[in-house]
Amino acid sequence: ADEERVLLKILCEVEKSYEAKYKKQLEEARTEMLSNSMTFQVMATEIRERQTSTSAKYDKEIRKLNDHLGHNQKRLFLLEQEKHLGEGENERLKSEVANLNSENRTLRKRVDTI
Template sequence: PQAAPAMSTPMSQDDYMTVVVTPKLTFQLCRRAEWKIVQDITQEELRRGFLSRFPPALWMSSEKFSFRAALPPTAAITEDTTSLVYKLVSDEVPDERVMLSILRELEKSYEGIIRRAVNETRSEALQEHFMQQEQVEEARREQDKMVKDLRKDCRSLRDQLQSVQKRLFLVEQEKDQLRQEQNHTKERIARLEREGAEKSREARDERQAIREQLAAMQKLLEAA
């Protein structure tokens, strides 16, 4: 008889290895059976683990930097190996400035995201504003048409003064309604502008928070 498929067991903490990137940044790597010595861990695996510390939207090109192990490449990896220490290096910048250049690139990526979000919000607000203006123009054209029709009726009903007065009263009511609609349109436009300003403020606050986090990390680097 065919053997039943083996049940997959949940991953435990022992299935992961902590990677310490000097000075003080860490990330987790899932252990692989083929890792026997330090050099068996590929740069691609280390880069993926490093980038997992950051939101996907901020991921950068990781080909610019690599990881240099503190241990010799032939050092053995055993079940007792719980962590490994690496140093970030790059051919483009000095070793002591690699982490700083990465933080700057992350900051630029985040600023780009915020800029796009603000532009999208502004574009939506402007589009809504133009739509409201078109509605106001349409209402004004309707009003002009009604006034012309009223004058025509007045000329044709000049002998019926009482009827004309009633028509004028109705027209005034319609004008008041149009004014109310215009006021409502202005209030809606103002509300959209306030919402756009609020979204812009929230975006600035979020960007400031990221900058403070990046500044804190930079201080840690400088302190190290």
């Protein structure tokens, strides 16, 4: 009976020792997991901040490019309009030169006949 009590006491001590060891390991694993989770959250926050910053930077750059594109389109429109006006004026001047050449020939013929 005394041997059984001693064995039971030894088994209880061994069980308590294993239980304490596993609780300690479980607590260490839990602490490490929380630490990793916090690290992940910090990294995720940093990544979100960088994405927001980069997105804002690219949005600003896109707005600048769109403004520049709009400005260039306006310039192109005005240049094309000026080109068409110049072509019209050129045609008018060619016609006027042709009329003046014709008038000049007519006047020379008159002068030659006089």
